[in-house]
Amino acid sequence: MERCDVLVVGGGPVGVALGLLLGKEGVRTVIAEREPGLYPLPRAAHIDDEVIRLLQGLGVADAVAATSRTSSRYDFLTAKGEVLMSFPSVMGRTRMGWPSGMMIHQPSLESYLRGQLASAGPVELRSHWTLAALTETPDGVLADLETPDGPRRVHAGWVVGCDGARSTVRSLGGFSLDDLGFDEPWLVVDVLVDDPARLPEVNLQICDPARPTTCVLMGEGRHRWEFMLRPDETPEQAQDPAFVAELLKPWKVEGAVRLERTAVYRFHALVAQRWRQERLLLAGDAAHQMPPFAGQGLCSGLRDAANLAWKLGRVVRGQSPDALLDTYQPEREPNVRAIIGMALMMGRTVCILDPLAAAERDRRMLADRAAGNVPAGPAGYPPITEGCILPGTPAAGWPLTQPVLEDGRRMDDALPRGAWLFRQPGPAPAGLPEDVVDLPLDSPHLADFAPAVAVLLAGEGVSAALVRPDRYVFGSGEAHHLVRAWAGALAADEA
DSSP: OEEEEEEEEOOSHHHHHHHHHHHHTTOOEEEEESSSSOOOSOOOOEEEHHHHHHHHHTTOHHHHHHTOBOOSEEEEEETTOOEEEEEEOOSSOOTTSSOSEEEOOHHHHHHHHHHTGGGSSSEEEEETOEEEEEEEETTEEEEEEEETTEEEEEEEEEEEEOOOTTOHHHHHHTOOEEEEEEEEEEEEEEEEESOGGGSOSSEEEEEOTTOOEEEEEOSTTEEEEEEEOOTTOOHHHHTSHHHHHHHHGGGTOBTTEEEEEEEEEEEEEEEESOSEETTEEEOGGGTEEOOGGGSOHHHHHHHHHHHHHHHHHHHHTTSSOGGGGGGHHHHHHHHHHHHHHHHHHHHHHHOOOOHHHHHHHHHHHHHHHHTTOOOOOSOOOOOOOSSSSOTTSTTTTSBOOOOBOTTSOBHHHHSOSSEEEEEOSSSOOTTOOTTEEEEETTOTTTGGGHHHHHHHHHHHTOSEEEEOTTSBEEEEEOHHHHHHHHHHHHHOOOO
């Protein structure tokens, strides 16, 4: 029987990213993927600046960026082309050090992630392994899997379900879902582009009651349309080539694009009621599903992985009790629900089929826009407000800004792994944990980044800030107080 610290079920981008992050923590990890190889067709279309920064830490951001495209705007238009809402994008660098969003080719992203596994430490991907049963034991979980070589059993300390919307881990573990009341069928049409000059250069939602439509950029050389199906249309009918050609006719792209795939999806809004049950955890689509209108489905799953990996690392190494894992859902769920709320607002704006209701929507939203009353964009979701943070201190729970030098060097690449303690020069605070990298402003590690860090500290009016391994600020204030609070938060007993 094989043994590992963590069994990750699902070898998609969230599962592989989690495995890579666990490998950096020295955690023996097996990733079990039921498919024999990469799914070759596009799925997720967008990642944001915080997630690109996460990919930077995994060594693949530059490769992903090279095959991605950026859009300067995300416009919601009436059937007549009037602008109901418009969300601008940052094409340069945000406070995360990257553009605010990139339109991606998911198979390429997954290929880059899998390419890092060879140097990821004690992490192995097992393709064509299908989870069949889970049995909890006093010290872990027995997982029975079907493999090309017959049944296999793995004893894992922890199991994380990254196995998608139809999660086997979620089903076997008896996890329940909250249905947030959105269920609409859409036809997805992905194309290869031969003449990009004939396609829109920005992302669009066409709020036409005759046919609500999405038109967005994808990774280099690709484009996507999504068409809402009407109640009298079937998935089989929608994927007929003649039907698809008729839908694309108004866009005048015949000869400019070649069909790559069509698929009918039901856009859902669902959140698991619990994300942890004893030694079972859920992440990504297994824990939450959202309509794609905010472009945050994959982003949310990758944030889950970043939040969970360092905590599992500490628990596996015996540095923290497993109660630390109870901070995972309280930290991530409010963020996910805020994103779903934004996606639902967008979806309910688009998915109006009644002409009279659509006309009233247009009238109201055009009037609001004229008056300057516009909704906030898809960025700027709530910070962590509960969990492993020091509440009430400046910047606690917010992602740390990543300074970038004029020559393109990014701060994360210059600093060692682990938690970071930025502080004014002077003796190190007593009791500094060995997993905290001490970074006074005169530290050689900071070097050219010291002035930017000094500005960050001064901007918050503090002399020190402690940053978690997932690059969220634990808290700020006096260095000695932060060190004591960090040690206390991570060593808190289960009582």
